[in-house]
Amino acid sequence: MSGRLDQRVLVLNRLWQPVNIVGLRRALSLVFRGRASVLHAHAGEQRVFPAEAWLEHSRRHPPAPATAIRTPSLDLIPPRVVLLGEYDRVPRRDIRFSRRNVYLRDGHCCQYCGRRYPEEELNLDHVVPRDRGGVTAWENIVTACIRCNARKGNRLPTQAGMELRRAPARPRWRMLVAASLSGEETELWRDFLDVAPSGELPWRG
Numbered sequence: 001m002s003g004r005l006d007q008r009v010l011v012l013n014r015l016w017q018p019v020n021i022v023g024l025r026r027a028l029s030l031v032f033r034g035r036a037s038v039l040h041a042h043a044g045e046q047r048v049f050p051a052e053a054w055l056e057h058s059r060r061h062p063p064a065p066a067t068a069i070r071t072p073s074l075d076l077i078p079p080r081v082v083l084l085g086e087y088d089r090v091p092r093r094d095i096r097f098s099r100r101n102v103y104l105r106d107g108h109c110c111q112y113c114g115r116r117y118p119e120e121e122l123n124l125d126h127v128v129p130r131d132r133g134g135v136t137a138w139e140n141i142v143t144a145c146i147r148c149n150a151r152k153g154n155r156l157p158t159q160a161g162m163e164l165r166r167a168p169a170r171p172r173w174r175m176l177v178a179a180s181l182s183g184e185e186t187e188l189w190r191d192f193l194d195v196a197p198s199g200e201l202p203w204r205g
């Protein structure tokens with residue numbers, strides 16, 4: 001099998017609510033083990049394709065070679081949204097604590113001056129410094145620009161006369177997803193994700 005295995009696939013539960021984003025390989029495995037169906041817009045209408053129907057659909061409407069998943073028997077259309085079966089659940093997604101995810105949570109805005117910066121001009125700041133017992137966790141790490149980070153130094157915000165824009169917390173999965181979508185994904189998934197046209201943080205709840 002070859003093709004664009006780095007593509008991401010949106011997983012919906014049986015209520016058509018987004019529950020996860022997985023790689024193409026995992027999505028195909030869900031479909032061909034019968035745990036999920038492909039949700040695909042055809043002739044202006046969202047249709048649900050179980051595995052066999054998806055093979056048939058791919059035969060009748062061969063994908064462009066550049067996008068196809070090559071298999072020995074046919075060129076498969078890569079699914080971009082899959083719908084879990086009635087009793088299936090995908091394990092709870094884990095939000096990895098990482099530099100990139102902290103930046104995404106904070107919208108790439110310094111949490112002290114409020115300005116937005118490219119990643120190379122940002123740092124992670126321990127709100128309560130490590131040598132005062134501050135932990136490296138969602139609740140104590142914020143995005144800071146290099147200037148604010150240097151100004152604050154090894155002090156508490158109040159000691160530095162600085163104020164946080166908002167209290168840091170573990171982000172909601174949906175919020176991070178929305179912040180990380182590519183333009184193509186925003187277009188493809190907007191019906192399911194409630195993505196605002198501007199691409200701004202779109203989540204209602």
Ligand SMILES: [Zn+2]
Pocket residue numbers: 110111112113114115144145146147148149
């Ligand atoms: Zn700043």
